[in-house]
Amino acid sequence: MVRIAKSITKSNGIALIITMIILAIIAAFALTLAAVSSTNLQVIQNNHNTDSALCAAQSGIEFVKYLAADVNTKSTPSNGIDIIDACDTWNSLCLHLQNCNYGGVTINYADSTKITTNPINFGSDANFALQFSRGAEPNKIIVCSTGADGIMTRTIEMKLQITKKADVLQYSIASQARMWLTGNSTVHGNVYSSWKYQNISPFNMTSDSKVEGTISTILSNINPSTGQSGPDLYAGTTKMPYHLETLGANGNPVYDDQGNKVISPGDEIQGQCQGIYYGVNYGNKAADMPGMAISDYNTSQYKSQTTTLSTTGIPTVTEYFPHAAGNYSQPSSSGSQKLTRYEYQNQTFTNKMVSASSISHSVLKGTFFKNCTFNGILYLDCGTTGGTYNNVRFENCVFNGPIITNTPNYSNSTNWWMRNCLYFTGEETFQNQTTVPATILAPNFNVNLGNTNPNSGENNVLTGAIVGGIVDIRGNAEIYGTVISMYDTSGYSSGYVSNIGATLNDGGSETTEPGDVGVINITPDPSKLLPSGITSPIAIKPLQNTYREIH
DSSP states (O other), X not given: OHHHHHHHHHHHHHHHHHHHHHHHHHHHHHHHHHHHHHHHHHHHHHHHHHHHHHHHHHHHHHHHHHHHHTOOOOEESOSSOOHHHHHHHHHHHHHHHHHXXXXXXXXXXXETTEEEEOOBOSXXXXXXXXXXXXXXXXXXXXXXXXXXXXXXXXXXXEEEEEEEOOGGGGEEEEESSEEEXXXXXXXXXXXXXXOOOTTSOSEEEOTTOEESSOEEESSOOBOTTTOOBOSSOEETTEEOSOBSSOBOXXXXXXXXXXXXXXXXXXXXXXXXXXXXXXXXXXXXXXXXXXXXXXXXXXXXXXHTTOEEOOXXXXXEEEEEESEETTEEEEEOTTOOEEEEEEEEESOEEEEEEEOOBOEETTEEEEEEEESOEEEEEXXXXXXXXXXXXXXXXXXXXXXXXXXXXXXOOOSSOTTHHHHSEEEEESOOEEOOOSSOOEEEEEEEEEEEESOSSOOTTOOEEEESEEEEEEEEEOSSEEEESOEEEOOOGGGSSSOOEEEESOOTTOSSSOOOSGGGOOEEEEEOOTTXXXXXXXXXXXXXXXXXXXXXXXX
């Protein structure tokens, strides 16, 4: 019996040892799991902090865009930014950063070419710090935004461009005059009007035209007596007998099941567009948008690059503007300016100026170019306050440079649109080979492009901005740039009208037959610069294609 007891005791000792070994293994495994879990939690936390730091750095880049747009910069008439303008803009940015109070920003100047900020926090655990520096390119500013959350940091770099502000080039058409959009015309972009009288519609658009963008007006569709929007525009408390678009009871545009804007018989805009924006302004007034006021213009730098065109021995021809249909030598029944034009045919000119003329015995000296080629700049002089004028007709000419005029600043001058005029007939060839980003720069001139009775195959193709006082484009035309009709015609009883296109009975053109209607396409190019001669502020704009994550 004693042997049996010893055997049992020995077995119990072995079981205890085995149990302890198993418990040790389990404990070790548990400790390993705990260590691995802790590591995983730390990895997750690090990943979270890294993502948070990247988001903070991206927030810093967005903050920089806001800062850059808020800097008070000077204006320049040049389309290029020289080293002085670049340095002045950099100093303005430094001053703005020093005076701003966003997030308790503190500025540290490393030297005259580098600025850093202390970490900026807008209420989250993460923050970002900014560094602005100037490199080899004087018109560019390098920005580094470093986001941080705990010990994790991420840095993003982007460049800012110091350039001339050109808001007007965002539009296909920008006009201070009333506007007719008629005929087979397509606007591949947005339209803007600063026409200021609510008792006369700023727009008239027939059903055969199309705006593939939005239409903006400075006028409001709010009734000041009730504060409510409605289908009609108002002046004071007097309801006007027109409305631009069909609005529902809530004052919003009405669309059909296919998403097309519903058009009612009384709408002034009969063609399709993507929407109408009311009450659109720039600065304190509509004309604050650079390029919309004559005070923005000074073209004297172009005049100095030309020599005067000789008129010695040049034959003349008598014409009228406007003229009878199909006959330049007969006046229009509605009134005309008689012109004795110097006639140039089949000649080539380089950097020439056409001198201004005064009216003598109701006759104005003018110029007629037929089958001529122009290299460089063609400059048309005139009196800046009236007195002398320039009315020029071109037929089947080639332009290897821009047409630029002086800057007349007349107010309610009688028949100014007959006297200062660029009149293009036939088919012109515009192929600007200069650095001037404009085809026509003719502030406060009447610009008439294209025949009201185009021949099959005739087509005018223009690249770059077209600036005129009032601008009429008829016939067949392809325009790659912005049309700026910048003369304020609201001082006249009904205002002169800028016509884009022509159709029968549109109320704004001289068309009389179905063949008068051509095809017009206008496509803006916002990447272009405003031409020199138009004063606008300098802007600091982000270069989106320079965005990169450094680490």
